[in-house]
Amino acid sequence: MPSVMPIFGTRPEAIKMAPIVIALQESADFECIVTVTGQHREMLDQVNDLFGIIPDHDLNILQQRQSLSAIMTRTMDGLDKLFTASRPDAVIVQGDTTTSTAGAIAAFYHGIPVIHVEAGLRSGNLFSPFPEEANRKITSQIASLHLAPTDTSRANLLAEGVAERDIVVTGNTVIDALLTTVNKHIPFSDPQLEELAASGRRILLVTTHRRENQGDAMRGVGRALARIADAEPDVTIVLPAHRNPVVREAVLPALAGKTNVIVTEPLAYGEFTRMLALSHIVLTDSGGVQEEAPSLGKPVLVMRDNTERPEAVHAGTVSLIGTDEERIVNEVDRLLNDQEHFDAMANAVNPYGDGLAAKRTVAAVAELLGVGHRIGEFGLTAALS
Numbered sequence: 001m002p003s004v005m006p007i008f009g010t011r012p013e014a015i016k017m018a019p020i021v022i023a024l025q026e027s028a029d030f031e032c033i034v035t036v037t038g039q040h041r042e043m044l045d046q047v048n049d050l051f052g053i054i055p056d057h058d059l060n061i062l063q064q065r066q067s068l069s070a071i072m073t074r075t076m077d078g079l080d081k082l083f084t085a086s087r088p089d090a091v092i093v094q095g096d097t098t099t100s101t102a103g104a105i106a107a108f109y110h111g112i113p114v115i116h117v118e119a120g121l122r123s124g125n126l127f128s129p130f131p132e133e134a135n136r137k138i139t140s141q142i143a144s145l146h147l148a149p150t151d152t153s154r155a156n157l158l159a160e161g162v163a164e165r166d167i168v169v170t171g172n173t174v175i176d177a178l179l180t181t182v183n184k185h186i187p188f189s190d191p192q193l194e195e196l197a198a199s200g201r202r203i204l205l206v207t208t209h210r211r212e213n214q215g216d217a218m219r220g221v222g223r224a225l226a227r228i229a230d231a232e233p234d235v236t237i238v239l240p241a242h243r244n245p246v247v248r249e250a251v252l253p254a255l256a257g258k259t260n261v262i263v264t265e266p267l268a269y270g271e272f273t274r275m276l277a278l279s280h281i282v283l284t285d286s287g288g289v290q291e292e293a294p295s296l297g298k299p300v301l302v303m304r305d306n307t308e309r310p311e312a313v314h315a316g317t318v319s320l321i322g323t324d325e326e327r328i329v330n331e332v333d334r335l336l337n338d339q340e341h342f343d344a345m346a347n348a349v350n351p352y353g354d355g356l357a358a359k360r361t362v363a364a365v366a367e368l369l370g371v372g373h374r375i376g377e378f379g380l381t382a383a384l385s
Contacts, residue, residue, distance in 0.1 A: 002369040004030050004115075005088040009037030009061070009075070009099030012288045014047035015269055016118065017094050019176035019358035021053050027362055029371045033088055037075050037099045038062045043243070046268040050181070057082055065245075068098055068131055075102035083110040089369055090115055090144075095287075096129075096136035104139045114139070115365060118172065119146035120153030121287075121308035128306055129210060129287070136308075145368050147361055149352060150311055151379060170360040171378035174291050175353030177269075182277055182296070186270035192262050193238070193271075197278055202235045204228065204332065205279035207286050208251060208303065209242035217323040218247065221303060222254035224328035229258040231329075232336060237261045238275060281335050281342075283328070290318055291352045299345035301331050311351035316344060354378060 004024055008017045014036075024032040035057040036044060048055065059078035061071065075098070083106065091107040093100040094117040104114045116139050123133050140146065146162055148154040149172035157167050188194045196203065208221055229237055239255070241248050241263050255261045267275060273292070276282070282293045285303040293300045294317040305322050312318035321331045335342050357378065366372025 001029065001031050002089040002371060003033055004090050004092060004365060004369075005033040005035050006092040006094075007035045007037070007079070007099065007103035008094055009039030009044065009059075010097050011040050011043035011047055011266075011269070012286075013094045013097055013099065014040075014044050014053075015177050015288065016173045017092070018047060018051040018053060019173045019180070020092065020117065020361050022051065023358040023362045024365075027366075029366055030362075030369075033057070033086075035059070035079075035082065037078070037102075039071055039075070039097065039099045043266050050268065050270050051177075071098045072102045075099055076106045079103060079106035080109070083107065083112065088112060090365065092117060092365070093139060094118055096121065096132035096139070098131065098135060101135040101138050104142045108142045113144040113368065114142050115145045115147065115368065116140065116143035117147045117170075117361065118149055118153075119143060119167070120148040120155075120157040122153075122156045123306045123308040125306055129304070129308075132287070133308070145364060147364060149357070149378075152311055168360065168364040168374060169377040169379065170364070171353030171355075171357035172291055173353070173357040173361065174288055175295055175350065176355050176358050178273060178292050178295060179355045181270050182273045184270060184274075186268075186274055188271050188274070189268070190262075190264050193264065193275065196236055196238070196262065197274075199236075202280040202336070203275070203278055204235055204237045205275055205282050205284075206237060206239045207242075207282075207284045207289055208239075209244060209247050210285040210304065213285055213303065213323055214246050214250060218250035219254070220323055220325040221328065222251040224325045224332075225251070225261065226254040226258060227325075227329050228332050229255070229261050231333065233260055235260065235280075235336060238264070238279070240264045240267045240272065240275075242266065281332065283332065285323075294318060295350045295352065297346050299335055299342060301328070301335070303328065309352075315347070315351055317347055319345070 034055045036055045038060040041062045061074040090113045092115045093103045294312040300318040363375045
């Protein structure tokens with residue numbers, strides 16, 4: 001029986017890997033060896049707990065304010081020792097984090113095939129998002145099997161010379177995870193959020209953490225949110241604050257004392273999906289939220305100048321607005337007060353998946369390792385029908 005090692009270390013990876021881990025564990029064809037790096041700690045553990053995933057190995061690399069180089073070297077060193085002691089038949093890495101690229105390189109150095117989930121996303125700018133665009137391009141050079149979430153991602157890989165036989169369009173496993181959790185109505189641990197949920201007030205849900213936005217741009221985000229809070233007293237802004245102190249120091253000072261702003265600790269994934277479903281508008285610089293919110297018919301304003309996820313932009317449910325303070329204020333104001341514009345964006349389009357991505361992933365892995373065959377791929381046309 002071939003052994004497969006999913007490797008992940010951050011909350012977004014854990015969310016997208018969870019359906020794959022569960023599908024591998026339920027399959028009679030594989031031994032699944034779950035390995036986490038701990039690039040995130042509490043946020044990672046929350047997701048594993050929600051999905052009932054118990055890691056077999058935990059590198060526990062987290063250190064306060066560690067650099068990207070430290071994450072890379074500590075991860076590779078830990079995996080090198082692990083691979084030397086017990087070599088899996090394949091590793092699975094997800095997306096574009098430093099954990100995923102370190103995992104891919106470490107496996108490659110040991111001659112272990114690399115399976116890349118969410119392969120082929122491209123922004124076209126090596127430094128935005130940073131370091132994610134470089135990370136995913138590096139991983140594409142190493143991977144033996146590229147699991148692209150959409151036809152657009154497949155096209156990106158083909159344009160870079162990846163062989164068509166090595167690409168499978170699966171859909172994005174984040175939709176598998178979302179559909180599993182969104183209807184559970186998991187209670188909020190913060191009483192303020194339960195009160196808000198019962199109030200019927202319009203909610204502006206905000207997430208921000210992107211490394212390239214840190215500094216002046218993120219301070220501008222804080223000022224924009226303060227202005228929105230003052231101008232729209234009947235709207236409640238919910239900001240689950242990222243644990244990175246650099247993010248908190250930039251955004252939170254401008255929001256102090258605003259009675260219609262609720263700043264929380266990062267929400268556990270089940271709570272976050274419930275808040276996403278309750279929200280009226282989403283303002284974010286996150287990659288994953290760009291995929292989740294359109295699936296629930298939520299207009300998304302993305303505080304970035306480019307995106308590696310253009311499908312929802314083309315569908316009209318996502319708008320790229322950058323980090324300019326004035327534009328953030330104006331775009332939110334337009335969605336709050338122009339019903340026609342809101343209705344045009346609040347069109348529940350799901351270009352990213354159908355809830356079967358993990359099943360397609362496991363079938364593709366089975367074919368790679370000689371114990372099964374691929375099944376039908378996910379297609380954008382089918383997703384929109």
